[in-house]
Amino acid sequence: MTEGDAVAGPGIRVRLEGNVSGSDVGALRKWLEQEQALAELLRDRKVRVEERHRTDAPAGHMGLGTEILLVIVETGTTVTVASLTQHVERAVRAWLANRRRVESGEQPRPDIRELDSDES
Numbered sequence: 282m283t284e285g286d287a288v289a290g291p292g293i294r295v296r297l298e299g300n301v302s303g304s305d306v307g308a309l310r311k312w313l314e315q316e317q318a319l320a321e322l323l324r325d326r327k328v329r330v331e332e333r334h335r336t337d338a339p340a341g342h343m344g345l346g347t348e349i350l351l352v353i354v355e356t357g358t359t360v361t362v363a364s365l366t367q368h369v370e371r372a373v374r375a376w377l378a379n380r381r382r383v384e385s386g387e388q389p390r391p392d393i394r395e396l397d398s399d400e401s
Contacts (some may be wrong), residue, residue: 291362292328292352292396293369296335297389305389306332306347308378313349316372327360328353350396362395369393 285376295313297305313319314330322328329349353360373391381388 290329290352290354292350293350293362294392294394294396295351295369295373296392298392299390300387301389302384305380306349309373310349312341312368312376312379313351313372316368316375318368319351319372322360322368323363327355328365334379352396366393366395 295309297309302305308331310332314323323330327335331352332347333350334346335348351364351365353362370393373393376392377388
């Protein structure tokens with residue numbers, strides 16, 4: 282997905298703020314895709330995971346220029362933005378706990394929000 286592309290469907294956006302390494306966004310995306318509840322939604326094609334360049338990130342910052350989108354792709358599905366947000370929040374907390382075990386220093390701060398209507 283390129284900058285400026287629209288995202289089809291409701292969903293949520295995950296950004297990492299603060300002390301973010303160049304590999305954090307990719308590692309978090311992989312973690313999200315492997316978490317059981319999210320993996321099932323992905324396998325059943327009810328949710329799609331995308332990365333896109335942020336338009337609000339300061340230039341020249343590694344890792345900060347990308348955000349992760351989890352988009353609900355089936356309109357008649359039982360997946361809601363609220364339930365998707367709960368799954369993602371749990372998965373991000375688990376990822377941060379795991380990251381603390383392997384990397385020292387200040388941890389990234391996740392920002393998990395519903396996609397704005399102009400983003401979808």
